[in-house]
Amino acid sequence: MSDVVTLSVTDRIATVTIDSPPVNAADHPVRAGLQKVFTDLAGRADYDAAVVVCAGRTFMAGADIGEFDTGIKPPHHQDLFNLVESCAKPVVAALHGTALGAGTELAMACHYRVADKGARIGLPELSLGIIPGAGGTQRAPRLIGLDAAMDLVLSGKPVPAAKALELGLVDEVAAADVNAAALAYAKKLVAEGKGPRRTCDLAVKDAAKAAEIIAARQAQVAKTMKNRTSPLKLVEAMAAAASLPFAEGLKLEADISRQLEHAVEARAMRHLFFADREVRKIPGITKDIKARPIRKVGIIGAGTMGGGIAMCFANIGVPVTIIDVSDENLQRGLGIIRKNYERSVSRGSLTAEQLESRMGLLSVSTDYAALKDADLAIEAVFEKMELKKDIFARLDAVLPAGAILGTNTSTLDIDEIAATTKRPADVIGLHFFSPANVMPLLEIVQGAKTSMDVLLTALDMAKLIKKTGVVSKVCYGFIGNRMMDPYGREAERMVLEGATPADIDGALEGWGMAMGILAVYDMAGIEVGDNTRIANPHMVPDDPSFYRCSALLVANKWLGQKTGRGYYRYDSPDRKRAPCPEVIEMMHAEGKRLNVPARKPGKDEILERCLYSMINEGAKLLEEGIALRASDIDVVYTAGYGFPRYRGGPMFYADTVGLKVIYDKIVEFGKTLDPRYWTPAPLLEKLAKSGSTFAEWDASKGK
Structure with missing residues (x-):
């Protein structure tokens, strides 16, 4: 018998434990263990029903996605779940924790399902560029109807037990011990003489409306999941449940699964799945290093960023003291925080009691002495070095020994800031992205003297506040903004050449970026980048065309959305962007x-110049050791910069x-464009000429 799957029989009820x-x-x-157990059960007569339970904190929470790359050894999921469904005696699944993907498919192959009241059940395969390939596309429509099944799989979001009961996905919700409830349910089935109820034998209840449902879902996918293959193939597979016998539908599902598993989309999403977990592996952080406790946090600056960061900690029950120069600023900041929470209440994601509880964790002061017992202080003020140095000197004077000093700077030299203090080992960069209470990325910037326990604390903290923490070393712009610099430079340069902002952003958004770069500048405030360049003149080349578009807009006080005009106009009632002929x-x-050669770059050139300049800068970051891994860069850009996950x-x-x-192409651009910007990074040249990849470079570093 498998060590991970065991079988026991008591009072004629077989319990299968994973x-x-x-x-x-x-x-x-x-x-293999499940196959052995259910093969064994097929030949036994000493039981009347079976219950499938999982030990630990959750029911089966998916498959081993690493097997898509190493090869899936038999028994294959479809065959195994068919074996479970073919059992001659009733099989009851006891669901707790999160039943996801293969876990939900196993549950649907069982004849009945009992769920713990806190269980969540779902089919999130699209987030990995694949479809439910273990019978899920065929069983879900038969169990809950085609339309409801499409909702479940296209959203990818697990549903709570109560909703699963309403849908018909489970038969009973247990108020207490779900395993005991499932056992009682099995005994009840036996007492009532009920046998197996196989999902494969059920009819799709809304099959008569299948054509209408499919057309609506195809339109939905085309609009909301453009450039992706897996959602369209998912609709095709699920449509088969309403038109084909179960066995033929399973074959189609298997054929589509095989097509998708090794396509770029699925490989990209698997890459990010593992990359998200790799970011915590930092050289120098050994098992004997322990994180510092974070029991109270101080935030300096009650503006948009400071308020958002404060919410991150209040959300997990950590008290926060916000410091600002005036009571007026502090009260305005608290008011904005309250409004943000009130929006959550109105959406139903927060209760009124939770709102008051979180607001109760926030205190304010104009006196730095209020932070005398803080474990962590995060500065979140304007990007001015002298201001930040002054704040850190103040923090150094009042914070207790062992407290961590964090700066939210997006571009400035953290080592220079740390030198202001007597404890540079306690200083770290914590670059949140706006709005800080929403955006998932946190760039954790390791200074030259940052201690390893401080770095570990930052990584642990990121996880606690539900952020993806990625470590960068110190340089201008760190990982994200440094790579955005050439990306934006080329976008602005092409506008000077003759493109329109809509040409640039349309090409980028059509390719998959969440927002075109010029629209991003309008949203963030065009003066932000302009001020950064003014504050860092050493970073600005002797080139009058360099970010000239932004400088012109700032000179005219056209700062983007907040002024109603930037690269676009925002003067319609819905505030949607519209071309601005005057700006163009x-x-x-x-x-x-400026004697910039006039040209009209097409979509391909726009994409190549924007994306390849970014990639070339990424190669430089790897060579310099600013980013530890190419995959870390991918996490930064997909988590914080709107880069499409399906491109990896x-x-x-x-x-x-x-x-x-x-x-x-970069060599070619070096001949036709400005060569100072189009020189291949040495690492890119080395890998390209050797036929290697960034992934292989990552792998070689681990050896």
């Missing part, structure tokens, strides 16, 4: 004045294009 920590994933040992004319005239991040995308292709 015990494979941490999440009972349907890997090969679990599949001004920028094209400025290009002529800029460095993974580069590998899919081919580094030689990108290298050759």
